[in-house]
Amino acid sequence: MKIIVCVKQTLDTNASIEIKDGAIHAPGSARIMNPYDEFAVEEAVRIKENQPDTDITLITLGGENSRDILKTGLAMGADRAVHIIDSDLDDFDGLAIARKLYEVIKDREFDLVLCGRQAVDQDRAQVGPALSVLLDIPAITVVTKIDFSEDYSRVVATRQIEGGAERIESPLPLLATCQKGLNTPRLPSLKGIMAARKKEVVEITDLPNTAGSVENDAKLRILELSLPPQRKSAIMLEGQPLDMAKELAQALREKEKVL
Amino acid sequence: MTDKSSIFVWIECQGEQIKPVSLEALHCGLQLSESSGQKVCAVLFCGSKVPDLSPLSDFAPHSLKVFSHGRWQDHNSQAVSSTFFKMIQEQSPRLILLPASNHGKELGALLSGLAQAPLASDCIEVECLGENDFKVKRPIYSGKAYASLALEGAGLHIITLRPNVFRGESGSATVLPEADINTTEPESLSLIVREVIKEAGKIDVTEARVVVSGGLGMQGPENFGLLEDLASVLGGTVGASRPVVDNGWRDYSNQVGQTGRSVSPDLYIACGISGAVQHIAGMSGSKCIVAINKDPNAAIFSVAQYGIVGDALEIVPLLTAEFKKILNG
Numbered sequence A: 001m002k003i004i005v006c007v008k009q010t011l012d013t014n015a016s017i018e019i020k021d022g023a024i025h026a027p028g029s030a031r032i033m034n035p036y037d038e039f040a041v042e043e044a045v046r047i048k049e050n051q052p053d054t055d056i057t058l059i060t061l062g063g064e065n066s067r068d069i070l071k072t073g074l075a076m077g078a079d080r081a082v083h084i085i086d087s088d089l090d091d092f093d094g095l096a097i098a099r100k101l102y103e104v105i106k107d108r109e110f111d112l113v114l115c116g117r118q119a120v121d122q123d124r125a126q127v128g129p130a131l132s133v134l135l136d137i138p139a140i141t142v143v144t145k146i147d148f149s150e151d152y153s154r155v156v157a158t159r160q161i162e163g164g165a166e167r168i169e170s171p172l173p174l175l176a177t178c179q180k181g182l183n184t185p186r187l188p189s190l191k192g193i194m195a196a197r198k199k200e201v202v203e204i205t206d207l208p209n210t211a212g213s214v215e216n217d218a219k220l221r222i223l224e225l226s227l228p229p230q231r232k233s234a235i236m237l238e239g240q241p242l243d244m245a246k247e248l249a250q251a252l253r254e255k256e257k258v259l
Numbered sequence B: 001m002t003d004k005s006s007i008f009v010w011i012e013c014q015g016e017q018i019k020p021v022s023l024e025a026l027h028c029g030l031q032l033s034e035s036s037g038q039k040v041c042a043v044l045f046c047g048s049k050v051p052d053l054s055p056l057s058d059f060a061p062h063s064l065k066v067f068s069h070g071r072w073q074d075h076n077s078q079a080v081s082s083t084f085f086k087m088i089q090e091q092s093p094r095l096i097l098l099p100a101s102n103h104g105k106e107l108g109a110l111l112s113g114l115a116q117a118p119l120a121s122d123c124i125e126v127e128c129l130g131e132n133d134f135k136v137k138r139p140i141y142s143g144k145a146y147a148s149l150a151l152e153g154a155g156l157h158i159i160t161l162r163p164n165v166f167r168g169e170s171g172s173a174t175v176l177p178e179a180d181i182n183t184t185e186p187e188s189l190s191l192i193v194r195e196v197i198k199e200a201g202k203i204d205v206t207e208a209r210v211v212v213s214g215g216l217g218m219q220g221p222e223n224f225g226l227l228e229d230l231a232s233v234l235g236g237t238v239g240a241s242r243p244v245v246d247n248g249w250r251d252y253s254n255q256v257g258q259t260g261r262s263v264s265p266d267l268y269i270a271c272g273i274s275g276a277v278q279h280i281a282g283m284s285g286s287k288c289i290v291a292i293n294k295d296p297n298a299a300i301f302s303v304a305q306y307g308i309v310g311d312a313l314e315i316v317p318l319l320t321a322e323f324k325k326i327l328n329g
């Protein structure tokens, strides 16, 4: 089976964020593989463990420094990687990102495309499904379990919905976006890290900018970034537990009117 | 008939009921319509039995399109997106509004690919910008920052809306337009919904008005019953921090935070949660935050309106009893 895993580099979730010169600024914070993409890489590697003739290609779109996450994914067990280097990428335009990934994927063979449920920076959950449309394959999002038919031609995936789950069947090829619960991503082993050094990373620097087949005169433009409003400092209740409980109940009802 | 400048609102159903988040999307659509003059068309897919449409009359759209067939009963993203896209091609709406639920986000993203339309997801503010364009605000880095975006140009735009943010007072009872019901069988596609598993009576954390969340300070899974009791008195639901989920005390669907769910309830009560950045990111959009923690220096107090320093296991049952008293009396 041929699997393509789309991965993105994001800011460490531990980072506190500032805004400087109209851009996100997080001095000293590490950059990591988007945590949801780790589930996607892990799932691909597990499939390969069951189906040894599986081939896993990682694809990322981003600046030079995104290479680190490809190394991580290769050390986890992916076979090869493609790095689309695009330093003036507009990260706010999810559709443009999906199109660029499509340009690189369309001429490859694949049975399964795995993405994270969303990237924890833009939180848009758009690129995966939009990419599936461009590739003309079905998509199942927010997936917590993937079961294959015996001949590996079909999939039944469990996906999360509000207050429950659904089981959805699809033929391959399929695009799935991965959610926590699917697996527990491994830490790369020393052996994996050594092996990753020899694995191929293809760099693409001159991707043509192509529009989709449908014309739509509409665009999205970033106006500004802002930080959440500062909250007033908390009213700390005092006294015996019972008195605090009474005071809180009353304040929520009468002052905050949230009950 | 819809004219060329309409706003389509996707009405999400759950079984045979209209989901309340759909009414929020309708409310937002009507507000935009007031300033832009664009007409609002509600679009609903349902099984062969059309659900009770009367909840829609609180925010009555200008027109109502219903696709009703046994095969629409379970939401099939592929079938809904392709039929929706055909309708878009025929009627060229300016804007599609959807609730940012799991299905809504997926449908919005599929439609953005099909129509090559820009998508702004999980928005917390939407307004008209000039005559034709829209301006939105959406959390990024799960609420550590916000991005304001302009959606410009005469083509189609797609916006999904964060649940709980666009609730409105139900207006003066307006008359619901007669539904245009289409009963043709949807075309067969490759995705098949095999099973829908619902946890009976559970409110999802993203949709609840009150979330009572527990962290490691709750000591063990056996104490989450205390939080269930408090949540049920308040008509809310229980959330959790990540280690609680990782320990298997609660299901992942309960996890609040940057790698869990982002929530914006009216009231968020954090019990035994330290207030790590990843947790705060997912809940700082709540209207009122209460923190109960035995450590007076816990970071969670920095985002709370009300703080109680104490043992959550002792305080929570007292709160449950107090709320019960004032809500019943």
Ligand SMILES: Cc1cc2nc3c(=O)[nH]c(=O)nc-3n(C[C@H](O)[C@H](O)[C@H](O)COP(=O)(O)OP(=O)(O)OC[C@H]3O[C@@H](n4cnc5c(N)ncnc54)[C@H](O)[C@@H]3O)c2cc1C
Binding pocket: A013, A035, B214, B215, B216, B217, B218, B240, B241, B242, B243, B244, B255, B256, B257, B258, B259, B260, B261, B271, B272, B273, B274, B275, B276, B277, B278, B279, B282, B292, B293, B294, B295, B298, B310, B311, B312, B313
């Ligand atoms: C990549 C990544 C992603 C993450 N994503 C998330 C996420 O989405 N959501 C999330 O929540 N976390 C997330 N985390 C974890 C986060 O960093 C914290 O570790 C976590 O939020 C801490 O959970 P906690 O507050 O329950 O536990 P702790 O930090 O251990 O805090 C327990 C608190 O309980 C208090 N306490 C103890 N006993 C009592 C008592 N009897 N009564 C009252 N208070 C008591 C203590 O004073 C303490 O403040 C993520 C971490 C990483 C690395």
